[in-house]
Structure formats: C-alpha cells, structure tokens
Amino acid sequence: xxxxxxxxxxxxxxxxxxxxxxxxxxxxxxxxxxxxxxxxxxxxxxxxxxxxxxxxxxxxxxxxxxxxxxxxxxxxxxxxxxxxxxxxxxxxxxxxxxxxxxxxxxxxxxxxxxxxxxxxxxxxxxxxxxxxxxxxxxxxxxxxxxxxxxxxxxxxxxxxxxxxxxxxxxxxxxxxxxxxxxxxxxxxxxxxxxxxxxxxxxxxxxxxxxxxxxxxxxxxxxxxxxxxxxxxxxxxxxxxxxxxxxxxxxxxxxxxxxxxxxxxxxxxxxxxxxxxxxxxxxxxxxxxxxxxxxxxxxxxxxxxxxxxxxxxxxxxxxxxxxxxxxxxxxxxxxxxxxxxxxxxxxxxxxxxxxxxxxxxx
Amino acid sequence: xxxxxxxxxxxxxxxxxxxxxxxxxxxxxxxxxxxxxxxxxxxxxxxxxxxxxxxxxxxxxxxxxxxxxxxxxxxxxxxxxxxxxxxxxxxxxxxxxxxxxxxxxxxxxxxxxxxxxxxxxxxxxxxxxxxxxxxxxxxxxxxxxxxxxxxxxxxxxxxxxxxxxxxxxxxxxxxxxxxxxxxxxxxxxxxxxxxxxxxxxxxxxxxxxxxxxxxxxxxxxxxxxxxxxxxxxxxxxxxxxxxxxxxxxxxxxxxxxxxxxxxxxxxxxxxxxxxxxxxxxxxxxxxxxxxxxxxxxxxxxxxxxxxxxxxxxxxxxxxxxxxxxxxxxxxxxxxxxxxxxxxxxxxxxxxxxxxxxxxxx
Numbered sequence: 001x002x003x004x005x006x007x008x009x010x011x012x013x014x015x016x017x018x019x020x021x022x023x024x025x026x027x028x029x030x031x032x033x034x035x036x037x038x039x040x041x042x043x044x045x046x047x048x049x050x051x052x053x054x055x056x057x058x059x060x061x062x063x064x065x066x067x068x069x070x071x072x073x074x075x076x077x078x079x080x081x082x083x084x085x086x087x088x089x090x091x092x093x094x095x096x097x098x099x100x101x102x103x104x105x106x107x108x109x110x111x112x113x114x115x116x117x118x119x120x121x122x123x124x125x126x127x128x129x130x131x132x133x134x135x136x137x138x139x140x141x142x143x144x145x146x147x148x149x150x151x152x153x154x155x156x157x158x159x160x161x162x163x164x165x166x167x168x169x170x171x172x173x174x175x176x177x178x179x180x181x182x183x184x185x186x187x188x189x190x191x192x193x194x195x196x197x198x199x200x201x202x203x204x205x206x207x208x209x210x211x212x213x214x215x216x217x218x219x220x221x222x223x224x225x226x227x228x229x230x231x232x233x234x235x236x237x238x239x240x241x242x243x244x245x246x247x248x249x250x251x252x253x254x255x256x257x258x259x260x261x262x263x264x265x266x267x268x269x270x271x272x273x274x275x276x277x278x279x280x281x282x283x284x285x286x287x288x289x290x291x292x293x294x295x296x297x298x299x300x301x302x303x304x305x306x307x308x309x310x311x312x313x314x315x316x317x318x319x320x321x322x323x324x325x326x327x328x329x330x331x332x333x334x335x336x337x338x339x340x341x342x343x344x345x346x347x348x349x350x351x352x353x354x355x356x357x358x359x360x361x
Numbered sequence: 362x363x364x365x366x367x368x369x370x371x372x373x374x375x376x377x378x379x380x381x382x383x384x385x386x387x388x389x390x391x392x393x394x395x396x397x398x399x400x401x402x403x404x405x406x407x408x409x410x411x412x413x414x415x416x417x418x419x420x421x422x423x424x425x426x427x428x429x430x431x432x433x434x435x436x437x438x439x440x441x442x443x444x445x446x447x448x449x450x451x452x453x454x455x456x457x458x459x460x461x462x463x464x465x466x467x468x469x470x471x472x473x474x475x476x477x478x479x480x481x482x483x484x485x486x487x488x489x490x491x492x493x494x495x496x497x498x499x500x501x502x503x504x505x506x507x508x509x510x511x512x513x514x515x516x517x518x519x520x521x522x523x524x525x526x527x528x529x530x531x532x533x534x535x536x537x538x539x540x541x542x543x544x545x546x547x548x549x550x551x552x553x554x555x556x557x558x559x560x561x562x563x564x565x566x567x568x569x570x571x572x573x574x575x576x577x578x579x580x581x582x583x584x585x586x587x588x589x590x591x592x593x594x595x596x597x598x599x600x601x602x603x604x605x606x607x608x609x610x611x612x613x614x615x616x617x618x619x620x621x622x623x624x625x626x627x628x629x630x631x632x633x634x635x636x637x638x639x640x641x642x643x644x645x646x647x648x649x650x651x652x653x654x655x656x657x658x659x660x661x662x663x664x665x666x667x668x669x670x671x672x673x674x675x676x677x678x679x680x681x682x683x684x685x686x687x688x689x690x691x692x693x694x695x696x697x698x699x700x701x702x703x704x705x706x707x708x709x710x711x712x713x714x715x716x717x718x719x720x721x722x
Contacts, residue, residue: 001393001394001395002395003390003395004390004395004396005394005395005396007395007396007400009400009401009402010402011402011598012399012400012401012402012403012598012601013400014396014400015397015399015400017389020388020389020397021389023388024385024388024389027381027384027385027388028378028381028382028385029364029365032362033362033366034362034363034364034365034366034368034680034682035365035366035368035375035682036376036381038373038376038560038561038606039368039370039373039374039375039376039560040370040373041370041371041372041373041683042373042561073436074435074436074437074440074562074563074600075434075435075436075440075583076435076597076598077597078582078583078596078597078598079435079436079440079583081581081582081583082581082582082583082584085581106582109582110581110582110583113579113580113581114581192598194598199399199400199601199602200399200403200598200599200600200601200602201435201562201563201599201600201601201602201603202435202562202600218474219474220442220443220446220471220474220475221439221442221443221467221470221471222436222439222440222442222443222471223443235439236437236438236439237372237373237437237439237553237555237561238561238562239435239561239562239563239600239603240373240560240561240562241560241561241562241602241603242562242600242602245399319395321395321396322402
C-alpha cells in the first residue's frame with residue numbers, strides 16, 4: 001500500500017493531510033508543554049485557546065452570523081435526533097419531517113417517541129432515489145426537519161425549502177461546510193463531525209438565539225442547548241480530540257480558499273465522475289434522480305455485480321479505497337469530501353474509463 | 362520544560378507514555394493502511410478489531426463477568442446523569458441518591474427533573490469533607506446512586522454500601538480501574554473515560570443484564586442501553602479516538618501487572634504524600650476525614666495561600682504540573698491516576714519536604 005491512498009469512504013473519511021501531520025508532530029509533547037494535549041486539563045489556557053479558536057474559526061469560515069450560537073458536544077448527530085424533539089416538541093406542539101432516507105427515517109422515529117412528529121413527505125416510493133419537494137409546510141409547526149445530504153443513497157437537497165415562518169432544522173452531517181448557507185433561513189443546523197469537519201466523536205450544532213429561548217427549559221443539563229451555549233460547550237468535559245482536529249481542519253480550509261473554494265472543488269470533483277457516468281450510460285449508471293444527485297457521495301452501478309466487485313478490488317490495488325456502495329444500496333460509491341484532492345477524482349475517473357475498456361459488458 | 366513532566370491534573374490527566382508513543386507513530390498512516398485510523402470507516406475490519414478488542418480487554422483486565430455488558434458512548438458521565446433516570450425512574454418509581462459532592466449534586470439534580478429522586482444522605486454539612494455512611498436503603502427503591510470518588514474534594518468511598526436487593530448505580534469516573542470491584546453488587550457502573558481509561562470524549566457503562574431488561578423501552582434510540590449493547594456500541598458512529606486510546610491504555614495496564622498492580626501502586630503513591638502530610642501536620646494539612654481520603658486525588662493545604670501559590674509555581678519549574686486545587690476548594694491537589702509513575706509521587710514528596718524547609722511558616 002502507498003503511504004497515502006485516495007480514500008473514498010463515506011465517513012469517517014479522508015481528512016486534510018497537513019492537519020494529520022501537525023497532530024502527529026505534536027501528539028506526545030504538545031507544543032513543549034511536557035504532555036500530550038489529551039492529558040491537559042480542559043480548563044487550561046492551552047486547551048482553551050484551541051477550543052475557543054475552533055468556535056471562532058468555524059464562525060469565520062462558514063460565515064455564521066452572531067444571531068446563531070455554535071455548540072460542540074458528544075453523542076453525534078444521533079443524539080440530536082433525541083435532543084431536538086425534547087427541546088422543541090412540547091405538549092400541544094407538532095413538527096413536520098421530510099424523510100429522505102435512512103437518517104431522516106431515524107430522526108423521525110425518535111421524534112415520534114417524544115411527541116407529535118409528522119412525516120409530510122417521503123422519498124420512500126422511489127427507494128429514496130429522489131428528494132421529495134412537493135409539500136407545503138403548516139405554518140403552525142414548531143419546526144420543519146430536513147436532511148440536506150444522504151450518504152447512503154447519494155442524494156442531496158440543492159435548495160433550501162420554503163418553510164415560511166417555520167424554523168428549519170437541518171441535519172447537515174454530510175454536506176457541512178461544503179457550500180454557502182443562507183443562515184437567516186436556518187433555525188438550527190447540526191451534524192456529526194466525521195465528514196468535512198474532522199474525526200468522529202461529536203456533533204456541531206449551529207442554533208439561532210430565538211430557538212434556544214423557545215426551547216423546553218424543564219430538561220436535564222446535558223439536553224439543554226442554552227446551557228451548552230452559555231458555557232461555550234464546556235459545561236462538561238468536551239470531546240477534546242475532535243475539537244482539536246476540527247480546528248486544524250478549519251485552518252486548512254481557511255488557508256486553501258475558504259468555503260467558496262470548497263464549493264467550487266465539490267462541483268469539479270463530482271463533475272468529473274458524473275460526466276463519465278452520463279457519457280457512458282450504457283456501462284455506468286447513477287440510480288439517483290439527476291436533479292437530486294449529491295456532490296458529496298456519487299453512487300453508481302456497473303453492468304453486473306461481478307464487475308462491481310472487480311472494480312472495487314482493482315481500484316484498491318491502484319490506491320483508491322472504500323468504493324463499495326452501502327450494503328442497503330449495493331453498487332459503488334465515491335465519497336468526495338472537502339479533503340479529497342481533485343487529483344483523487346481525476347485518478348478515479350481515469351480508472352473508470354480504463355476499467356470499462358478492459359472489461360466490456 | 363522537559364520533554365515529559367509529571368502531570369498531577371485531575372482529569373483529563375496523565376496517560377501511559379507507551380500508549381501515546383504508539384498512537385503517535387501510527388497517527389498519519391495507520392499500520393500501513395494508507396490512511397489515518399480516524400479516516401477509516403467504523404465498519405472496517407481495521408477499526409472493528411480495535412473496538413471489539415477494547416471491550417474484551419476491559420472485561421479481562423477489570424474481571425467483568427458475563428452478567429454485565431460493556432458500552433462505550435459519547436456524552437461523558439454527564440449524559441449518564443440524564444440517561445439513568447430516563448431508563449430507571451418511571452411512573453410510580455423512586456430512587457435514592459447519596460450526595461458526596463459536586464458530581465453527586467449534579468446527578469441528583471438531573472434525576473429530580475425526570476422523576477422521584479431522593480437524597481438520603483449528604484456530606485454537605487462538612488462541605489463534603491467526609492463521605493456519609495449512616496443511612497438505610499429503602500428496599501423499594503429502583504436504585505441507589507453513589508459517586509465512588511470525588512476529584513474536587515479528594516474523598517473516596519472505600520467500601521461499597523450495603524444496599525440489600527436494591528441495585529447500586531455507581532459513578533466511578535475518577536477511580537475506574539484502580540481496584541478490584543465486586544461486580545455482583547453493581548447494577549451499573551459508569552464513568553467518563555478521561556481519568557484511568559484514556560482521553561476525554563466518552564463514557565464507559567458496565568451494566569447488568571437484568572437492569573437493561575427493567576429499563577424503560579419507550580425511549581429514543583440513543584437513550585437505550587439495550588440498543589447500544591446489542592450493537593456492541595456501534596449503533597451510531599462511536600467516538601473512535603477515546604476507544605482506540607483506551608485499548609492502548611488497557612494493553613499497558615495488562616502488561617504492567619494488571620488491575621492488582623494498579624491497586625498496589627495507588628496505595629504506594631498516595632501513601633508517600635499522606636505520610637508527609639500526617640508527619641508534618643503543623644505545615645501540611647489534609648482537609649478530608651482520614652477514613653475517606655482519596656487514593657486518586659490528594660488534597661492538601663499549606664500554612665498560607667501565599668505559600669500555596671509559591672508551592673504550585675516552584676513545583677512547575679521542577680517539572681511537576683497542575684498541583685493547584687480546584688477553585689471551589691483552594692489549596693493544592695495531587696491527582697495520582699494509574700499512569701502516574703511511583704517516581705512522580707516520590708519526586709513530589711521530596712519537593713514537599715524541601716519546600717517546607719526552605720519556607721518555614
């Protein structure tokens with residue numbers, strides 16, 4: 001295996017090499033403190049600089065206005081499926097959910113255990129191969145919940161729905177920090193860190209102040225966004241490693257053209273693959289509705305399952321890993337997060353052409 | 362600063378150097394996979410070996426019987442303050458809490474938001490400088506909650522209370538894996554990892570099968586111990602870094618005499634400091650009731666606050682860090698977790714004697 005391969009995993013996924021190298025260099029003796037960062041008190045100034053720096057850098061890079069607070073906490077996006085209805089679905093309230101796949105289904109199911117959560121649209125009839133857009137949001141709803149990108153199916157919402165005055169709560173786990181967001185439309189965005197932000201082990205929540213004010217206050221401490229926000233995500237010992245790594249990843253984003261360049265790169269990378277899929281549609285095919293194709297996760301099929309297996313295996317031999325599709329979908333999937341170099345997509349594209357030539361159907 | 366100092370922080374805290382060095386060596390290119398471990402799918406065999414290995418190794422080293430399941434999940438011990446009453450304090454039930462300080466108070470407060478949680482004993486009158494032991498457990502209680510060690514005050518429970526048939530739920534965050542446990546008495550033990558187990562970012566829960574069966578099933582997925590257990594803590598993307606580091610720490614414990622040696626070392630380390638405190642009681646003093654002194658966190662005072670400041674500063678110059686007491690207690694505190702070498706306690710002991718000689722009161 002080469003020292004560094006192109007890793008197309010859906011998350012946890014490829015991270016910027018300079019961030020990894022800096023973490024390695026400082027791992028045992030953090031900047032000459034005589035200890036590792038992970039042995040340092042989370043109340044130390046050494047750690048505090050990283051922690052507060054990560055919050056500020058995310059705000060800067062992602063252009064998050066002061067109307068929204070940034071919270072980092074353990075439990076991943078899955079814990080948010082619980083915290084959201086606990087906070088916003090009290091007695092006499094209801095929320096609306098648009099179901100776009102595995103993650104939307106899980107979020108909805110958890111919310112229905114807690115309160116009146118209504119599925120107003122679902123892509124189930126198409127096996128979630130398109131994103132439902134034909135619905136009207138009830139203006140009495142407490143919130144509208146959407147999932148902006150679906151790693152498993154390879155679909156993505158390319159435009160925020162019109163929810164009127166209803167606050168949108170968006171699970172952005174898999175397209176966080178990949179494109180500009182109109183934050184004025186977002187009541188709360190959240191996501192697991194393990195795609196564009198860093199390693200697994202925390203969720204990032206971006207929440208508008210009026211949402212926190214409206215939230216249920218009769219909750220235990222960990223469940224309350226306002227407590228986490230007022231303590232700058234230090235109410236309890238934070239997940240220091242993902243926060244540290246996110247800080248390094250954000251520095252890399254900032255130094256490599258920022259959000260705007262990440263956005264352009266995403267178009268370029270997925271364009272290379274979708275162009276091949278469309279041009280050689282009798283060999284490669286994408287099961288997803290064209291207008292809903294994800295820029296982050298390109299799902300594609302080959303003529304037979306046997307060829308798909310061979311494709312994945314030969315790609316690995318050539319230094320391109322994790323191209324097998326999710327077990328619930330089959331086929332192949334190339335995940336193209338911010339840290340995937342353009343060269344990775346180019347190399348994969350060339351391999352697709354060569355493989356097709358060498359393995360006629 | 363020397364490359365490696367003796368770090369007496371209360372947690373996050375000192376970790377075994379060989380574990381840190383192995384993590385550093387493998388950080389960017391994990392065992393020649395061409396990627397970092399934190400870029401690897403949590404469903405990969407590479408990660409699975411670590412994950413399942415950590416669970417098995419904890420079982421082996423800590424002598425945990427098959428009657429108990431081991432769960433690793435994000436959110437730290439603080440999230441457990443919520444999950445415990447959600448699972449076990451349903452309609453018509455009550456639980457009893459023994460309050461031994463900051464963490465016991467927080468656990469109780471969260472439980473009272475959810476259900477009928479009763480404080481049956483508290484050390485508040487002594488400012489938590491002793492552990493209350495004079496109480497009887499109501500045999501109708503759903504559980505008895507205790508905190509076995511208190512980092513802030515420097516107290517420790519040296520014998521499990523007699524709870525009769527009531528299951529004990531023990532927050533063992535700060536003395537996890539420091540002494541043998543009679544697991545037959547424990548319904549559930551839990552703790553944040555960031556003391557004897559590894560870095561911050563997860564809780565470890567050890568739970569008896571009958572507790573999971575009794576738990577409330579009408580909960581969201583993340584809140585359910587049975588779901589985490591049945592998925593081997595892979596229901597959602599796990600906090601991979603603390604799990605990986607815990608595995609390395611456990612290998613170090615196993616290779617250095619196991620739990621029994623950790624237990625002996627704890628006695629030896631704290632003995633060095635308490636002996637000095639007792640012998641020179643007109644200079645050093647320990648505010649904690651003698652029978653309740655912690656083996657993990659040795660709290661002590663000097664004759665004046667000025668001398669305490671000087672002591673902490675001069676110790677740091679000599680390569681011994683983080684000796685300042687918690688802001689709510691003042692004075693000094695030396696935390697002596699498993700990874701603290703005996704030599705660290707010896708060096709601190711010598712410094713205490715020299716400092717006293719050089720700075721008469």
